[in-house]
Amino acid sequence: MSATFVGMPAFPEAARAATGDAQLRHNLRRATHTIRDKRAAVVGELDDWAGLRAAGKAVKDRTLRHLDVYLERFEAAVTAAGGQVHWAADAAEANRVVTDLVLATGERDVVKVKSMATQEIELNQALAEAGITAYETDLAELIVQLSDDLPSHILVPAIHRNRAEIREIFRDRMAAWGAPAPDGLGDDPRALAEAARVHLRERFLRTRVAVSGANFAVADTGTLVVLESEGNGRMCLTLPDTLISVVGIEKLVPTWSDLEVFLQLLPRSSTGERMNPYTSTWTGVTPGDGPQEVHVVLLDNGRTDVLADTVGRQALRCIRCSACLNICPVYERTGGHAYGSVYPGPIGAILTPQLRGTGGAVEAALPFASSLCGACYEVCPVAIDIPEVLVHLREEVAGGAGHRAERAAMGAAGWVLGDRRRLDAAQRAASAARSLAPRHLPGPGAAWTDTRDLPEIPEESFRSWWRRRSGPGEGAR
Amino acid sequence: MSGSRERILGRVRAALADVPAAERPDDVAVPRDYAAAHGGGERVALFAERVADYRAVVHRVPADGLAEALARALARRGARRVAVPADLPGDWLAAADAVAVPDGALPVAELDAVDGVVTGCAVAIAETGTIVLDAGAAQGRRVLTLVPDYHLCVVRADQVVDAVPQALPRLDPRRPLTWISGPSATSDIELDRVEGVHGPRTLEVVITE
Numbered sequence: 001m002s003a004t005f006v007g008m009p010a011f012p013e014a015a016r017a018a019t020g021d022a023q024l025r026h027n028l029r030r031a032t033h034t035i036r037d038k039r040a041a042v043v044g045e046l047d048d049w050a051g052l053r054a055a056g057k058a059v060k061d062r063t064l065r066h067l068d069v070y071l072e073r074f075e076a077a078v079t080a081a082g083g084q085v086h087w088a089a090d091a092a093e094a095n096r097v098v099t100d101l102v103l104a105t106g107e108r109d110v111v112k113v114k115s116m117a118t119q120e121i122e123l124n125q126a127l128a129e130a131g132i133t134a135y136e137t138d139l140a141e142l143i144v145q146l147s148d149d150l151p152s153h154i155l156v157p158a159i160h161r162n163r164a165e166i167r168e169i170f171r172d173r174m175a176a177w178g179a180p181a182p183d184g185l186g187d188d189p190r191a192l193a194e195a196a197r198v199h200l201r202e203r204f205l206r207t208r209v210a211v212s213g214a215n216f217a218v219a220d221t222g223t224l225v226v227l228e229s230e231g232n233g234r235m236c237l238t239l240p241d242t243l244i245s246v247v248g249i250e251k252l253v254p255t256w257s258d259l260e261v262f263l264q265l266l267p268r269s270s271t272g273e274r275m276n277p278y279t280s281t282w283t284g285v286t287p288g289d290g291p292q293e294v295h296v297v298l299l300d301n302g303r304t305d306v307l308a309d310t311v312g313r314q315a316l317r318c319i320r321c322s323a324c325l326n327i328c329p330v331y332e333r334t335g336g337h338a339y340g341s342v343y344p345g346p347i348g349a350i351l352t353p354q355l356r357g358t359g360g361a362v363e364a365a366l367p368f369a370s371s372l373c374g375a376c377y378e379v380c381p382v383a384i385d386i387p388e389v390l391v392h393l394r395e396e397v398a399g400g401a402g403h404r405a406e407r408a409a410m411g412a413a414g415w416v417l418g419d420r421r422r423l424d425a426a427q428r429a430a431s432a433a434r435s436l437a438p439r440h441l442p443g444p445g446a447a448w449t450d451t452r453d454l455p456e457i458p459e460e461s462f463r464s465w466w467r468r469r470s471g472p473g474e475g476a477r
Numbered sequence: 478m479s480g481s482r483e484r485i486l487g488r489v490r491a492a493l494a495d496v497p498a499a500e501r502p503d504d505v506a507v508p509r510d511y512a513a514a515h516g517g518g519e520r521v522a523l524f525a526e527r528v529a530d531y532r533a534v535v536h537r538v539p540a541d542g543l544a545e546a547l548a549r550a551l552a553r554r555g556a557r558r559v560a561v562p563a564d565l566p567g568d569w570l571a572a573a574d575a576v577a578v579p580d581g582a583l584p585v586a587e588l589d590a591v592d593g594v595v596t597g598c599a600v601a602i603a604e605t606g607t608i609v610l611d612a613g614a615a616q617g618r619r620v621l622t623l624v625p626d627y628h629l630c631v632v633r634a635d636q637v638v639d640a641v642p643q644a645l646p647r648l649d650p651r652r653p654l655t656w657i658s659g660p661s662a663t664s665d666i667e668l669d670r671v672e673g674v675h676g677p678r679t680l681e682v683v684i685t686e
């Protein structure tokens with residue numbers, strides 16, 4: 001639980017360490033390619049994918065351009081339904097609000113369903129300081145928590161672990177957290193899942209307070225929506241007396257019927273399923289059913305800074321499907337930890353520097369952790385033009401004071417692009433896509449291209465872009 | 478805390494300085510030219526096929542064959558005591574040997590000890606093989622279909638819609654909803670899909686028509 005991203009080495013160093021780890025690279029490659037294929041198959045089933053994508057983008061844009069209206073509407077609806085809304089300007093305030101709410105119940109244990117927002121604010125650490133133990137219940141999060149590790153993927157946080165490693169972790173660590181692993185535990189995924197079920201069962205049935213995030217928050221009705229697979233979400237959302245949900249202000253959608261777009265886009269784009277096993281929706285308190293005390297903590301923590309940047313704003317459309325991670329040649333080689341944040345991959349490369357500013361070494365390096373091949377834009381279900389934002393952020397870093405920018409850029413780019421073979425591999429993929437791509441693709445690819453031009457894979461390689469910016473032998477100013 | 482409310486709303490408004498003051502939310506056009514459904518064939522057949530894709534067990538029976546079908550399913554499962562919502566239609570389990578334990582406010586430990594649960598549903602979605610429960614008629618509160626390891630669910634053919642866009646208008650967001658697409662599953666270990674972590678590990682669906 002002490003694991004944290006603070007003080008991570010900046011991207012190039014972390015990336016270099018990661019690329020040297022053959023097991024990690026093998027696990028990652030297998031995993032990302034598996035999800036990519038599944039996703040392509042279920043997205044290909046829908047001949048109107050391009051239409052859904054355009055609608056998803058527009059609904060989010062409508063929400064963001066009038067976010068104040070929707071936030072107030074959401075608050076009123078939740079309140080009318082018996083829930084309580086809290087506002088948190090930053091991580092410290094959100095942690096304080098949640099800690100106080102838990103302490104007020106008199107409980108010292110909480111169960112958690114996977115939530116990026118609570119990882120972002122490092123809620124578990126804050127709760128621990130107040131003597132409260134937070135139990136992660138998502139299988140992958142459990143693996144990460146038991147091994148005192150960090151998540152490396154949005155959807156599959158333990159993507160960097162194989163079954164043999166997971167068995168070791170369960171065998172060595174479960175007893176310290178609750179029910180021990182059964183004797184003679186094997187490494188069959190079925191047996192490992194069963195061990196997790198047994199380990200958490202009694203915890204679920206006993207714990208009185210749960211903390212969750214939300215995938216969507218409906219402004220009109222005050223409804224929160226959580227998509228999941230295992231049922232740990234349902235356990236957390238249903239069994240406790242008190243439910244506290246930490247929700248980024250960008251999670252809003254205007255109306256109930258807008259969900260018809262996102263409940264099609266997200267499962268297919270994320271896990272590559274027509275629908276995920278379980279989706280729960282709840283609106284305030286339902287007498288006699290589920291938690292009778294329901295809190296929603298609306299979190300800013302840098303999001304309004306992202307909103308203020310008219311180019312970078314689009315990053316707030318993100319529905320955290322992780323398709324951009326799975327397609328990214330850089331992510332595939334480095335893994336998630338190299339990004340120094342709970343938001344890895346291409347989305348992390350644009351979100352983290354915007355949320356935290358580009359002052360730190362990691363944040364300044366992230367916009368350079370890309371070959372600008374454009375594959376992330378292509379797969380994004382809400383059409384976030386990640387390359388556009390990356391270039392925009394590079395300009396911002398390059399415009400910063402002193403030699404900071406040069407160091408950040410050459411450090412990161414040096415890793416991705418400095419090694420001839422890596423560069424060639426990345427660029428080959430990119431330019432293959434480029435030269436093969438007419439403005440509109442026929443066949444299944446049409447889903448991606450019908451409503452828009454193909455992503456601009458930059459003419460210019462990073463090397464020449466950097467040379468042009470900085471001049472030979474000169475640092476950027 | 479109200480200080481933060483005003484501060485955040487103030488920051489949002491400042492961040493949106495580029496949005497013209499006269500612009501209303503609806504002025505931001507949302508193209509709605511996606512399909513209402515994707516034409517996957519006969520609705521109930523498609524639903525049955527898609528549910529089965531999730532490795533759930535599916536049966537199609539005539540309406541007057543329901544009690545028989547439920548009795549057979551419970552016998553096959555070896556279920557002797559099954560939880561049911563208090564308003565489960567009396568004739569559903571008329572032919573079953575299993576004892577029905579009606580939910581009033583059954584303690585969770587009790588739910589953990591039964592052999593399964595039998596319910597109806599609110600809506601079903603053919604294209605995605607999804608069953609939606611809304612805690613309404615013949616469904617009971619959410620925990621009822623969560624804690625038992627076996628869920629036997631009855632879907633009437635007239636409850637099946639083509640696709641997600643037809644389901645939402647039939648559902649009341651003020652009710653707590655559970656959308657179920659197959660049994661509980663995880664792909665967290667090397668992306669091998671394994672049925673059953675915390676929710677019911679076996680889902681059996683009887684479609685009446």
Ligand code: SF4
Nearest residue numbers: 318319321322324380
């Ligand atoms: S940026 Fe797009 S592709 Fe990446 S996680 Fe977000 S929604 Fe998915």
